[in-house]
Amino acid sequence: MTTRDVLLIAHGSLHPALRRELAARGLTLRESRRWQDAERSEPQRILGAYTWFYEGLRHPLAIWGMHRFLRHQGIPLFVWNQDAPHYLNRASWRLDWLDRARLYDIYATHTLIDSQRDFADSVLYLPNAADISRYHLHDATLAGLRDPARYEYDVSFFGAMDGSRYKEMRSRQEFFAALGERLAARKVRFLFRDSAGMSVEEQVDLIQTSRINLNFGASCDYGAPLASGLPERCYGIPACGGFLLCDRRTHARDDFTSSENWAEFDGLDDCVAQIEYWLTNFAAARGMAERCHAHVMAQHTYARRAATLHQSLLAWHQGKRGRLQ
Secondary structure: OOOOOEEEEOOOOOOHHHHHHHHHOOOEEEEOOOHHHOOOOOHHHEEEEEOOOOHHHHOHHHHHHHHHHHHHHOOOEEEEEOOOOOHHHOOHHHHHHHHHHOOEEEEEEOOOOOOOOOOEEEEEEOOOOEOOOOOOOOOOOOOHHHOHHHOOEEEEEEEOOOOOOOHHHHHHHHHHHHHHHHHHHOOOOEEEEEOOOOOHHHHHHHHHOEEEEEEOOOHHHOOOOOOOOOOOHHHHHHHOOOOEEEEOOOOHHHHOOEOOOEOEEOOHHHHHHHHHHHHHOHHHHHHHHHHHHHHHHHHOEHHHHHHHHHHHHHHHHOOOOEEOO
16 A cells, blocks of 8 residues: 655645644655645645645635545645634635535634634644744753743733734733733833844743743634634743743643643733732742643644644544544
């Protein structure tokens, strides 16, 4: 039997860390910008074909033709959506059409909160992860991060913050403005800044010189009643050894264990209370950070995501459908 060891990557949108880790598993990635340019020889070796989720909306006939060709060869067409449930502001009626059209065989997604749409007959929960080629301890050590004297800030956040330009960021901008007033009144040292122009090294340095690193909001949450999928920072901060305090998200319980390796808050008042608690209990915060670091490095790297995707594609070829993980 011929080994299926080839992936067609027919769009440039697939996360580079995931591409790298798929190749590290011994898979040959045939990459092209368009399906029309994809190298389709030896179809019996092709494990799956990837395209951008939104190509089904932008070029439905091309994706229909792609799916038709692949179906005749017994090859699944898969996508990975990291933008639900906002879907980059695409119209609901178009998304409903794409759900009915079933142009994809496997819909991988960082959140399952949209219970009304599946977009494919097989669904895979595939959350974001830590890119540990960039976000890791660098020159720091976990033991060194236990030294209270090394910290310049009590609380920090960096990320997209321009709510006047991007409506998806408005609630985040308002939240941090209000939180900053509360913290300033308590003489808490904080830095909330836009990440534009920051190098990875600068980001890691800020993580490792802040006692508490916050997450609040994500553009993919815009208009949703609940925050669900975890942004990449929720894995990258712990990978760097930082202590993460995150807004409440429905998928946190799928990836972490509350009070063991996960700290969260629910709203502004609770955020202030949690900040005061963890600043007062620095040793406990570092214990939590170290457990979270170990958990992320073991379970939430892109190497693990590549393994999950690889095994799910193999399972599809073995006849499995529905929820793949």
